[in-house]
């Protein structure tokens with residue numbers, strides 16, 4: 247089985263580098279390896295002898311660029327080197343490799359990009375620390391205007407490796423070669439859209455060095471949770487596969503619960519029940535077959551239903567209304583100590599009241615699934631949670647504060663656990679932005695938790711499966727399609 251792919255922030259990457267250097271490999275060897283990998287990628291992009299302009303910044307990223315320039319020149323390419331700053335200003339390993347460049351250099355603003363068949367962007371990588379202005383900004387502007395392909399070293403210059411943010415301006419690359427491990431900024435938006443194809447070069451950083459970085463952010467992919475997906479045994483009966491209860495909204499707001507319920511059943515929960523307000527029983531009954539139905543009159547009704555201990559996973563929120571009654575439903579669900587998924591109105595009903603949920607979920611696995619708007623409303627008054635510029639960090643802090651897994655939705659959905667693990671999802675499709683899509687996601691999460699997946703694995707698997715189903719369908723997707731697409735995705739995962 248493949249190991250989960252760890253993503254390292256620039257700070258964590260520096261710790262990994264330090265670990266390599268402690269074990270005896272000099273830093274300049276890492277730089278030589280990095281530059282050689284960039285040169286290899288360049289050779290794949292242009293024909294022999296092509297004109298290549300390398301633009302190098304003042305740090306180690308520039309050093310990698312100079313190594314690549316030197317290699318490519320030796321291999322017969324017509325290479326010119328533009329520096330941001332003076333050649334003498336390089337320090338450390340970059341100063342060592344700068345001495346080996348045998349030809350002239352020009353200032354970055356004097357580099358002529360017009361004849362270049364390839365521009366190698368080595369202005370800034372993991373050391374970018376502020377907004378880009380002045381000569382560097384003008385250089386990036388010219389790279390983007392040049393119209394030719396750009397190969398970025400480690401990160402497209404201007405993209406923050408931790409957050410994926412554009413620090414004022416950023417290079418638009420056709421390809422990015424990064425080293426040892428991808429960075430969150432390669433996956434988080436908008437960074438992802440600037441990178442082109444990203445490849446990871448092995449520069450001699452071993453897996454124990456990567457572990458030494460302390461990184462706990464992963465790409466969300468089956469390697470992270472496939473082993474946890476249950477396969478029913480020969481003697482399993484339906485209640486062993488879990489019983490999900492989905493709370494329905496009133497008579498004109500019942501569709502969300504049915505979407506969640508259908509998804510929970512499709513992902514393998516043995517039994518699924520919709521808990522319906524009395525006035526909505528008719529409309530729900532008319533549209534449910536394999537899914538069971540029970541009348542549920544508000545929080546007291548929910549409390550009474552939960553006397554049945556076989557109900558082991560709950561979905562509360564979709565289309566329930568932003569009201570004190572919804573808050574009371576959440577309180578009943580939390581006190582019932584069942585696996586719990588909270589979305590939509592369950593979260594918005596606690597606008598500015600996250601403190602009422604603080605640690606309320608400690609006793610049972612809980613997942614919250616806000617999009618950005620719901621997240622901002624829920625954590626109003628909590629700058630420590632809302633302010634970090636990294637989406638991963640915001641999700642992580644929310645998870646720690648609530649003792650719940652936080653799924654911060656979007657085109658770059660982040661899943662974070664209270665223990666600090668986080669995953670960034672990358673297989674999404676814009677077609678998932680359709681009414682009811684989030685309700686289906688809640689149902690998949692609850693269906694997996696009902697089958698005893700731990701909350702983080704359930705949430706991460708559900709986000710991936712949901713996205714995979716949406717991407718498989720493509721144009722014309724509506725939420726009703728999503729539960730019906732789950733079997734194929736599941737069969738692909740389980741090989742059955």
Ligand SMILES: NC(=O)C1=CN([C@@H]2O[C@H](COP(=O)(O)OP(=O)(O)OC[C@H]3O[C@@H](n4cnc5c(N)ncnc54)[C@H](OP(=O)(O)O)[C@@H]3O)[C@@H](O)[C@H]2O)[C@H](O)CC1
Pocket residue numbers: 259263273276277280303304305306307308309310369370371372373374375376377378379382399400401425426449451
């Ligand atoms: N294992 C690896 O991954 C290796 C990667 N390598 C490469 O090293 C870089 C990181 O190198 P570092 O020197 O830390 O950082 P940078 O080269 O990205 O940039 C630092 C310099 O840039 C200046 N800076 C930062 N932001 C700006 C800005 N907005 N405008 C102008 N100048 C800026 C910064 O100046 P300070 O004043 O902040 O100090 C530095 O001068 C990594 O990306 C890889 O490419 C190694 O080669 C080996 C191993």
Ligand SMILES: [K+]
Pocket residue numbers: 307367368369370371398399400401402403
């Ligand atoms: K770069």
